[in-house]
Amino acid sequence: MSAGSSLPYRLRPNKAVDRELFLSLLMRLTPSLSLENYQYVGLGGPFLEDFRLVHARLGLKRMACVETEQEVHKRQLFNRPIASIECVHATLEDYLDGHDFEAPAIIWFDYTEPKGITTQIERFARTIGTVPLGSVLRVTLNANPESLGKPDTNEVSVEIDDVASSDRKEKPTVQEWRLARFKERVGQLFPSGLSADGMTQKRFGFSVLRVLKLAVEKEALNFRDRRIVWALATHYKDGQAMVTAALVVCAADNTAIEELVKGWEFYSTSDSPHRLDLPALSTLERLTMESNDDVRAKMTFELPKSDMGEDPFSVFKKFYRIYPHFSRVEL
Template sequence: MSAGSSLPYRLRPNKAVDRELFLSLLMRLASMLSLETYHYVGLGGPFLEDFRLVHGRLGIAKMTCVETEEQVHKRQIFNRPLSSIECVHQSLEDYLDETDFDCPVIVWFDFTEPRAITSQIERFARTIGTVQIGSILRITLNANPESLGKPDHKDISVEAGGDVSGDRSHKPTTQEWRLARFKERLGSFFPSGLTAAGMTQKNYGASLLLSLKLAVEKEVLNFQDRRIVWALATHYADGQAMVTASLVVCANDDKTIEAQIKAWEFHTTTDAPHRVDLPALSTLERLTMESSCNAQAKMGFELPKSNMGESPFDVFKKFYRIYPHFSRVEL
């Protein structure tokens, strides 16, 4: 677990919205799949906030929190909000290999380490065939293209204002250099037709999701009794860029779950993830944007854009109902 994963949600509003989207998906499927009988497995961080919310919203009692770092594991035992949460000092991969689930599961692969991206994608895809039909799988991946490495400035062409240096025919641009590293790292999961444009801060997350989709589709071909339905995909950044994807493992002849998911207002797939890029707002700005159909004209100023380039007014309009509100409470 990275240090960033221990940051409180008030410092990560986009991640908070991403989490609410996933909980909304689970709530939509709860009655159809009887999710209260499922086994929830994830990486809860030192405060197990996700576990508290999953139990509170869905009533799931059988839950396992997996953690490799000993001190974080000890904090989890101390902080766990429910005695029914099993805290395991082990890697998620080892836990899944050693456990035979006797019921459908919800597994959240919350990865933050970018260097192991290929094995993370492989593990997620492989799990599709080892869980019971009806299970829900979710993955979070680090989507920072700088994790591919930094080339020596002498080995690349210098780019400025759309122009490149005169040695262009001999040296790659930074994005072209990263594309070569990405292809080396992903191997058979490298999407055909991917160009250097997919290695920018804005597009790298989408490139990762294409690789994830390719790995999952290859894995599903090995099974005749099941198929997958993509339910939710997001791309967000609270300092560190991340992508997520969620799917349901369905029986091959079952169309009801897919229909329920596709009718959900926030349904999206790995081909077109939600860009969760919410602006930091004062209380007055938030109330104005919630109550006005043309908030930008009423406020009379622009809000800053992030590296994702999304309109903050459009993004807020899309997710205003789950925009996080944080306040101090004295105990």
């Protein structure tokens, strides 16, 4: 577990919205799949907030929180909000290898380490063939292009506003250099047609999701009894850029689940993820944006954009119902 994953959600508003979207998906699936009878497996961090909410929203009782770091595991035992949560000191992979699922499961592969991304994607893809039909799988992956490394200044040429340095023909740009490193890292999972444009902060998340989709759909070809239904994908940045994707492992002849998720207002796939780039707002700004149609005219100023480049007014309008609100409570 990275240090960043122990940050409170009030410091990670986009992560908080991402979590609410996943919970919303699970609640939509619950009547059809009876998710209250599933087992939930994931990485809860020291506070197990995801587990508390899954239990509160869905009524799941069988839950396993897996953690590799000994001290974090001890904190989980202390902070465990529900007695039925099993806190396991192991890697997620070891836990899954040693566990036979008698019933469908919800499994969240919450990864933060970028160097192991190929192994992480391959493991997630293999799991679609080992879980019972009806299972819901979700993965979080690091999508920071700087994790591919930093070239020496004499290794690359420079381009600014379409003006290139004199050594452009002899040396690659930073994005081209990163593209070569990315191809080395993902190997045979490298998507055809992926260009250097996919190595920017704004586009790298889409490139990671293309690799994920290729791995999952390649694995799905090995099974005739099941099909994959993509349901939710997101791209966000709270410090580190991340992408997520969630899918349902359905019976090959089951079309009802696909119809159900496609009718959901937040349905998205790995091809077109939600860009969660929500602005930091004061309480007055939030209330004004919620209660007015022409917000720009009312507020008379622009909100700053992040390097993800999304329009903050449009993103807020799309996700205002699940925008996180935090307040201080004295206990």
